[in-house]
Amino acid sequence: MKAQLFRFTASLTIVCGILWDASSLIGSADAQACGRVRARREFRMLSQHERTSFVNAIRQLQRGPSPTRYDQYVSIHWNARENTHGYAQFFPWHRHFLREFEKDLQRIDPSIMIPYWDWTYDSQSPELSPIFADNFMGGNGWNGCVRTGPFGQWSPAFPRRKCLGRTFDRGDRLSAYASPEQIMIIMRSADTYHDMRVWTETPPHGIIHSSLGGDMETMYSPNDPIFWMHHAFIDKLWDNWQRLGDGRNFWRYDDENNDDSPSMLSDMLWPFEVQVGDVMDSRRLCYYYEPFLPNRAPLAMNAENGGTNSWDMAMANGPAFDWTQSMEAAWAADPAANGMLLTIPDDDRSEMVALRASKPLPEAWLRMNHQNVTQVRAIESKLRNVVDRINHMEHYVSPAALIRHDGALNVMARQWTRSPALLERLTATVGGKVEHALAGALLRQEDMATSSSAQPNASMAPTHEGPGSSAANTTTSSSGKKQPRPSSAQIISALRERVEAMTGVSLTDGTPTRTSSSGRQAAAV
Ligand SMILES: *[C@@H]1O[C@H](CO)[C@@H](O)[C@H](O)[C@H]1NC(C)=O
Numbered sequence: 086m087k088a089q090l091f092r093f094t095a096s097l098t099i100v101c102g103i104l105w106d107a108s109s110l111i112g113s114a115d116a117q118a119c120g121r122v123r124a125r126r127e128f129r130m131l132s133q134h135e136r137t138s139f140v141n142a143i144r145q146l147q148r149g150p151s152p153t154r155y156d157q158y159v160s161i162h163w164n165a166r167e168n169t170h171g172y173a174q175f176f177p178w179h180r181h182f183l184r185e186f187e188k189d190l191q192r193i194d195p196s197i198m199i200p201y202w203d204w205t206y207d208s209q210s211p212e213l214s215p216i217f218a219d220n221f222m223g224g225n226g227w228n229g230c231v232r233t234g235p236f237g238q239w240s241p242a243f244p245r246r247k248c249l250g251r252t253f254d255r256g257d258r259l260s261a262y263a264s265p266e267q268i269m270i271i272m273r274s275a276d277t278y279h280d281m282r283v284w285t286e287t288p289p290h291g292i293i294h295s296s297l298g299g300d301m302e303t304m305y306s307p308n309d310p311i312f313w314m315h316h317a318f319i320d321k322l323w324d325n326w327q328r329l330g331d332g333r334n335f336w337r338y339d340d341e342n343n344d345d346s347p348s349m350l351s352d353m354l355w356p357f358e359v360q361v362g363d364v365m366d367s368r369r370l371c372y373y374y375e376p377f378l379p380n381r382a383p384l385a386m387n388a389e390n391g392g393t394n395s396w397d398m399a400m401a402n403g404p405a406f407d408w409t410q411s412m413e414a415a416w417a418a419d420p421a422a423n424g425m426l427l428t429i430p431d432d433d434r435s436e437m438v439a440l441r442a443s444k445p446l447p448e449a450w451l452r453m454n455h456q457n458v459t460q461v462r463a464i465e466s467k468l469r470n471v472v473d474r475i476n477h478m479e480h481y482v483s484p485a486a487l488i489r490h491d492g493a494l495n496v497m498a499r500q501w502t503r504s505p506a507l508l509e510r511l512t513a514t515v516g517g518k519v520e521h522a523l524a525g526a527l528l529r530q531e532d533m534a535t536s537s538s539a540q541p542n543a544s545m546a547p548t549h550e551g552p553g554s555s556a557a558n559t560t561t562s563s564s565g566k567k568q569p570r571p572s573s574a575q576i577i578s579a580l581r582e583r584v585e586a587m588t589g590v591s592l593t594d595g596t597p598t599r600t601s602s603s604g605r606q607a608a609a610v
């Protein structure tokens with residue numbers, strides 16, 4: 086940490102030079118004449134063509150004499166860091182910053198909108214997220230340097246020229262991120278802007294930065310293009326919170342600046358000549374967030390428990406969930422008094438249903454971000470309590486549970502076709518929840534197979550064996566021997582056979598008969 090700080094200081098001179106060059110970036114607020122208000126979508130909702138356009142436009146901003154347009158964004162983030170992390174401007178400053186970047190991408194290709202990364206969906210095994218695919222953001226670094234994907238050969242120039250850095254914090258894995266339920270309870274509990282900002286910024290926002298390592302864990306984090314999608318999701322959470330309960334929180338901005346002054350809508354978002362009040366409404370900035378509903382088919386799984394199926398469905402359906410009460414109780418509980426934590430290690434990948442809690446954020450990262458360490462530890466405790474409460478609910482399967490995740494399912498399904506013993510072990514682990522979960526898994530496999538044969542480019546190949554794996558049609562077993570990869574049809578029929586044998590549930594028409602309120606009908610919601 087000390088060495089890094091020294092490097093930051095040493096690079097200050099360069100930084101100032103670049104900032105002057107960046108003056109063309111620091112314009113005034115939008116003329117507010119949106120041709121139309123356009124959707125930012127989750128990156129999994131984009132076609133391959135749209136994902137490629139996004140990547141190509143970023144690469145174009147990275148080209149040319151140094152400092153490139155891209156370098157200028159990184160230097161602005163660095164220069165503005167003191168008031169934009171750990172203080173009121175965290176949300177509005179990053180909102181404006183992203184919008185400026187988006188407009189630059191649109192000058193290259195007008196069709197582009199920044200996609201967001203709903204990492205709650207990936208929270209239980211973030212390294213399996215297709216965001217790390219070779220044709221998108223690339224995977225983990227080798228010796229700290231990203232070598233796969235479109236940015237594998239790129240050398241960011243700021244603060245000094247080097248490779249794009251990424252170092253997963255658990256070796257080839259990433260520690261768990263915040264689950265949809267945790268985000269949900271944060272939003273529902275936050276009655277002030279201050280609380281919403283504090284609880285979202287740390288730990289949920291912070292763990293993505295610190296776990297990815299490399300550039301992301303520094304104040305020049307925009308060097309990693311994942312930054313934009315991560316912060317688009319953070320912006321979405323603020324947007325969702327603003328509009329909760331008919332916009333009850335819309336104009337709330339009751340927080341503090343780093344000079345202890347109370348935050349005001351007239352505060353300037355330095356170095357931009359824009360006021361906080363100018364960016365309160367995403368629609369005035371010409372965009373909105375389209376909900377991400379990843380688990381359409383297995384919605385049935387949770388139909389009896391209120392129907393929550395994704396972060397966005399939880400938002401849309403409001404206080405009808407029976408789990409909300411439990412969550413609130415967990416939130417209010419004294420963590421120290423709860424000796425019953427059902428703790429899943431955050432790097433465990435064998436548990437398919439129960440949730441993991443994020444590990445505590447590194448103190449160095451907290452200090453760099455002006456965080457009150459005592460306060461963050463208290464919030465981390467409460468969030469662990471929420472996970473604990475969820476794990477003790479008999480019939481609830483989180484939308485983030487590994488058993489409902491594309492990437493994890495693919496790994497699992499292919500293992501099943503090789504190892505019948507695996508399913509038995511899985512059943513022993515998850516007990517009564519497995520039947521629902523398996524039925525949902527099966528339906529999703531079918532959906533995936535259908536959509537990928539209909540639209541070859543519409544769904545992205547998930548990373549199967551984790552970062553660095555190739556998308557070739559063979560897999561390497563633990564013995565190192567190449568085996569043919571089972572086709573979707575083989576996976577599905579193997580799944581079908583095993584699920585039916587295990588549960589006695591008929592799956593021939595795609596509807597588990599023993600779970601009355603579940604099935605495809607419910608998926609239409
Ligand atoms: C940090 O947070 C704790 C607990 O919320 C509080 O008691 C303490 O005063 C805070 N410290 C600072 C320096 O703000």
Ligand SMILES: *[C@@H]1O[C@H](CO)[C@@H](O)[C@H](O)[C@H]1NC(C)=O
Pocket residue numbers: 133134541542
């Ligand atoms: C699908 O991808 C292939 C290669 O990646 C490309 O040649 C083809 O044009 C794409 N099709 C569509 C419909 O985008």
Ligand SMILES: *[C@@H]1O[C@H](CO)[C@@H](O)[C@H](O)[C@H]1NC(C)=O
Pocket residue numbers: 557558559
């Ligand atoms: C996939 O498998 C087929 C035969 O099973 C083989 O001919 C082909 O080269 C393989 N493709 C790749 C990319 O490995």
